[in-house]
Amino acid sequence: METYNQYIELINQYLSNLLSDESRIAFESKLENDPEFKTIYEEHMVFINGLQRVQVKADIQKGQRSYYTEKWVKISGFSILVLGLLVMIYTLVFKTSEIEPTPNNESINVVNIDSVSTQKDNNDVSVAISEEKPDSTKTTSQHVVSYTTTTIQEKFGGISETNIDIKKKAQMVKINVQNDTTITCKEGTVLNISKGSFINPNTGKTVTGVIDLNVTEYYKLSDILMANLSTVSNGKQLETGGMIYIEASQGTTTLELKDNRSLEILFPTPQKKSGMQLFNGEWQENNINWSLTNTTDLEVIDIDEAHIDVPFNVVEVVPTFPGCESEDNDIRKQCTTAAISKFISRKFNTDVALGLGLSGRQRILSMFKIDEDGNITFIQSRAAHPRLSEEADRVISLLPKMSPGLQRGKPVTVPYSLPINFTVVEDEELTQKYISLIEVDSVSTSTSLVQANDIIVRPTEMDTVYTTRRGMVELIREVMHDKDFLVDSLFIQKWQTYEKQKLIRKLGRLDNERYILRKPLFEMDDTRFKILEDDSITRGGHVIRFPWNETQVPTTTQIMTIVPKQQFSAGGEIVSVEEFETRLGDEADTSISTSDATYYALSTTKLGWINCDRFINGRTKRIKYKLKIKNTDGASVNMVFKSYNSILPSWYINGAYDFKTVGLDEEVILVAIKRTNGKLYYDTIETKTEVNPQLDFEFKEVSIEELKEELEKLNSIFN
Template sequence: MKIKLSLFFILLFIAFSCKNENTKNDPDFKPAKSTTKTSVADSLKSDSVIVDSDANDSENTKMLLDFYIKNDKKAQFFLINTSRDTTIVCAEKTRIRIEANSFISSKTGKSVIGQIKISVKEYYTISDILMGRLSTISNGKLLETGGMLNINAVSNGENCELKKDKNIEIEFPRKVEKEGMQLFNGNWKNNEINWSVAANSVDLNHIFTKVDEKPVYPGGLQKMYSFIGNNIRLPDDYINGKVYTRFVIDKEGNVKDIQVTKGIRKDVDDAVIKGLQKLPKFIPGKVNGVAVNTTYNLPITIKQEDEDVRSSSVSSAQKYVKPLYDDKTLKNADTESIQYYLLRSSKLGMINCDRFWNYDESPKIDFVINLKTDAKTSVNVIFHRFKSVMRGFSADDTILFNNIPSGEKITIFAIKYFYKKPFLAVKETEISSKIENDLVFQEVTFEKLKNETEKLNRIN
């Protein structure tokens, strides 16, 4: 009996071993899923690569896009009458001037009459720019922004556009004036925006010291000299000397903001100012074919001809008048009264007040961020020294920023959805050739994510 029982167990063991071996070699064999649980946070901290399923990956991408859509700036709506000139003042002080009868239907090309609805989104802060998925790049070149807008018009359910001979004037509020601001139009491609300089783009509020075409007095210089000589009433006891003056010839040709930068004596200086205030309109200076405000320096030499001049109520003293353009002096022109960049646009849609950031002297490099886990992440760098935001491009498991200035201080701001949960990484660093490997993602709530984004507004 014992021998038979032992033989049974031996046969049973052999049978089980054979079955187990056959299972391992079976191509259709699928091992049971492990019941060991690993947290998402732990997974993100490990150096191993975690491959999410295609379904989850698609869902994570959709949730990330939905986050941006939900947190984008809300549009402001204005109902205007197309038969009247209208000025719109937006929530963040943007001013938009629209001439009467400026619109046509995008569908039919016919003029729009009656009421039209204007929608405006304003993007001035870093958080607004980030949440709008915007950046400051023009054909690969870095821009410094003074504000972005999205302007659209609708009438009776149809989109509208500006007539070919019409423009809107936009005033972008500013704290400090920066030279070289231009208007850019934005175009979306593959969820990225690229900015292009608008035709004939100049800041109409800026006072230019260098222009393509200088202001011209009607009739020429000799008539201007004669006019000034006949309209300056000097005091009886005036003395010889030179009065240095500076004034602005605005885009309409008016003489404004007359100043004496170096004078002879107050009563003589005042007499010169009063005489210059009588100057008629000039033909204004131009940049890119557009009339602009121009600084004009004019030193006036006053020289006594004879004793009879002193008793003359209207001085006929010889005055040698010579226009002078001195770049060093002109840069000090008074612009304190200007609080806006004034730009003219012939298009609606995405509009940007920008200037090219001149970093030709800085070495340019490619900045690389290694994400380790995956590259399906929204990554931006925010520059500290100037208001610029750059979005990175995915390349395998890295994010690449091409041709940017080395040594600049930046903040990396990265958002991803992983297993349908939002994660955030924020890090201050400097642009260098060293690959950035140390981003630490932490799971965040929607409120936390929004608060962390708004903290970036303190950068600039």
């Protein structure tokens, strides 16, 4: 070691030229003659060179950095110069010509009116306008769609002797008629206007540019009554699905629709009714008369019809039981209904009811769906005993494949409800026999299925209620620990099969629920079962899984339950058919979101008063109805029907209000509004229609607000 260090020192001295000539020669000769010294020398040289590299590299990096910096400085300097030049050229050349955006004629404007309110007086109106100003110009990418909310007082033929204006204010929207435009009004009316639809009646020329469109919607009973609207067509009573008033103008010119052009109007409705037609309104004296337009029949469109179930009694072409093929839909309907009940009554094994401790009349409520392929799916049953519902499920699943129901030519899923009734009869003879033998087991029961005609299958008398109850979908998601797990009816079927095969078993109750998922589930081809981290696995390879709780899987499915119309008992309380229907209506309202809403779609070739109505066929005895009322002073009296959306006007003739003919025993509300000397008086009477009514109004003075409030209370009557 000592020698080595000395050697190194020597080498260092040699390299630094610190050695005397003598020692240098000695060093060089030693280098040649002493191989050990030579190795040390060479090794040291390598090391010194390696060390040098570090220094050289540092210098290279330095050089490289300054090279790149210089380069960038040059490049950026140059680009700034170029940019400057470009800006100069641009300002010089283009300054004078401003680029104007050109409207894109093919694009569709969608204008949503969302803020229109009825204003008290003119002062408020101006305030409202200024408030709306920031919203008044909504710019879309290329063109401007502006709407201003203003108050427009539309012209009525009716009551004009007073200057009180309690009518609804129109929604005004500016549209460019060179574009196709869709307008969604405040209360859901959708107007589809194709470009170039309007003409100027004075010149006969197609209107271009921006026009004003005034739309007033009358869906609420209060709005309808305020406007003194009623639903009568040449003396015949109508049920309304919504009324609107449309007016188009450009400047001071009132515009009309072109001869061959029409305006598509979608009336929103929570429950669609068949037979809706389009009527145009005209004021005669104080009342409006609706006349049927001779346009094509109104079609009822379902939004996203393919995914909406169409009930059996509504669907255009009913699903058909094999052997029931017929041209006539009604015959097919009857045949299918009969065939299904016959099939069920024949296959239903009444023995299952034995030994369940049941007696008397038994009712099983079943429902199933006939899907787009005609398969029977989504079987659900409810009965007094699970064995009964199991049996019902079994029998229904035996139903043959049908041809699917069609709605507007497209196959749709059709729900079908099927109550099964039978009676468990106690066999008295047998009983007595056994009583003598066995004392305790005294009652022996035998069941007999009451004849097929006692199996009541009345789909037309069923109503559907949508609820967001948690069903199979949520259950599967809970077990799968995946709130977005894709569950289709096929998978539900599979799941149920697995349950039958005991591949899936539920253990425990309530807080301690767990599922055993057996090994084969995870080993199947294309299996959707996965072993999760927190699963416990048995020795046999089966998985024990604790399902998620309800909070982790949101309720997404709407379960449709079929409620028999006449079998209503809400809780323990008996309710009237009407009330029951309103409840159904209410429930449908809350559970069906707007996106599920159905529209009555129609095309109109005229502007003005438009009504989506159907005739009410008199099913009851019709009577003449006249009211003699004192102190009327030209009050307008309208009759509002509770059971359907209809309003009858009255004509004041010879000191009596003549409603002409009405159905007998209809529950109605008589609404009277009197306007005298700038004051409003109001009263309502709830009554049943009868011959020679003896009624009188007690008019109360009200402000417009109070009247509105009062009338809004009635809104629930209309749905």
